[in-house]
Amino acid sequence: MHILITGGAGFVGSHIAISFKEKYPHYKVTCLDNLKRRGSELNLTRLKAHAITFVHADIRNPEDLEGIEPFDCLIDASAEPSVLAGLNSSMTQLINNNLFGTVNCLELAKKFQAKFIFLSTSRVYPIASLESVVTSELPTRFTWQSAQTLPGVSEKGISEDFPLTGSRSFYGATKLASELLIQEYFSVNNLPTVINRCGVIGGAGQMGKVDQGFMVLWVARHYWQQKLNYIGYGGEGKQVRDVLHPTDLFKLIDIQIHSIKTFAGKTFNIGGGLKNSISLQELTTLCEKSTGKATLIDKIKENRPLDLKVYISDYSQIETLCGWSPTIPVSQIVDEITEWIQKNERMLEPILNT
Structure with missing residues (x-):
């Protein structure tokens, strides 16, 4: 299996990438990241040590994704993660990252009919x-x-049945908009998609x-x-x-991508509980x-x-x-x-x- 992880040099993305490579040494794992977030460059040495391919690219730019080799699963861990984004600054970067970036990732997954795991947020509520x-x-x-x-x-x-009507922050709105598009790609394009609404993820x-x-x-x-x-x-x-440790999140994604028919088209609340x-x-x-x-x-x-x-x-x-x-x-x-x-x-x- 070839797994592509966008936001792969970030905290969650790099942890998931290394965990997959340690459990499945024969899998090819590729991490794509624009290295915008401070400290993300520190993970490049760790990725290289685990024989993980790194691609310096930006999901906001479709042309950056044109040369990506065929893959079997895309885990979208890329986002502008701050709930304060857009509050006292321009909305452009937030929307480009969290909405248009998701569309570009979906189009890339559709190109190869790959499984698509989306890391959303509890902030959609x-x-x-x-x-x-x-x-x-x-x-x-x-x-x-x-x-x-x-x-x-x-x-x-909070379960998945909690009402979604109301204001939630610009950040939460972009993630919810992405969720709605993902549901359309599942329904219209038969793309095997899973949405995980994550709470706080924390760790070293x-x-x-x-x-x-x-x-x-x-x-x-x-x-x-x-x-x-x-x-x-x-x-x-x-x-x-x-609070959820990224190792526990990896264990869930591992289950999901290897039994995709059980989870495809569904949305789950994921957290420490x-x-x-x-x-x-x-x-x-x-x-x-x-x-x-x-x-x-x-x-x-x-x-x-x-x-x-x-x-x-x-x-x-x-x-x-x-x-x-x-x-x-x-x-x-x-x-x-x-x-x-x-x-x-x-x-x-x-x-x-x-």
């Missing part, structure tokens, strides 16, 4: 609806109550920033003892997310334990646009279909990030300690 979910406040976190009025929400999290190798990759950001700020902020919802750090959820306050405790350091955290009570009190992925549909569920706990993810920073401190400090 409307913010106002998510914020209207009934919560309770515990000593260290907010939690969802069992009795709800909206469909698709329970203590386990991620170049975390304020707007994306908060797990690495939190560990790094503790490691270098740089100030952090609990922002919004009273400034107590009780907002909650579930309730058992792998954590609040910022709880994450602070883990970071202090893992790094052996504490840092100053200011409390800012006012909410920011696009913030969410709680988001947890209900992955029941995919678990029922194939038995997949996350295996790597948040505590292990934090420890792996700490170890990675310790081993690569000199290289990472200019990127993460800013």
Whole structure:
């Protein structure tokens, strides 16, 4: 099998590429990336060490894709990942990356009638609806109550039945628009497609920033003892997310591409789930334990646009279909990030300690 991964030099893309090559040494794996995101060039040595082909190209430019060799599966891990994109800047780059880029990838997959795995986002769900979910406040976190009025929400999290009507951010809108087009390619062109709506993905190798990759950001700020902020919802750090390790995501994609008929045309919520959820306050405790350091955290009570009190992925549909569920706990993810920073401190400090 020949697997093409767009965004293949990024955190998720490179991890999936290397995982495939380690499990299936006889497979050909090609990573395509424009190397725009800071730190992505650091993965090129790792890709080369695993005999993974790298193509420096941009999915926004169809001509960049013309020379790609035939492949059996395209995993689209390329995107402008910031939920703040387009908020105080031009929409052009966001739409070119996350919508037109997806179309170019779909056309490329159609050319070879290849399997198409799309990494979408939980941010396709409307913010106002998510914020209207009934919560309770515990000593260290907010939690969802069992009795709800909206469909698709329970203590386990948000399922695929949650309503999609409403505003969700420019970022989320581009990903949802891509999902709609993917469904058309499946229906009209018989392209075997799968949509995975991913929540937070975190782990060693991620170049975390304020707007994306908060797990690495939190560990790094503790490691270098740089100030952090609990922002919004009273400034107590009780907002909650579930976290997925990229190895668990790889295990799912591995199942999907080798049993594509089971999953084709479907959309799945993918994440760490309730058992792998954590609040910022709880994450602070883990970071202090893992790094052996504490840092100053200011409390800012006012909410920011696009913030969410709680988001947890209900992955029941995919678990029922194939038995997949996350295996790597948040505590292990934090420890792996700490170890990675310790081993690569000199290289990472200019990127993460800013």
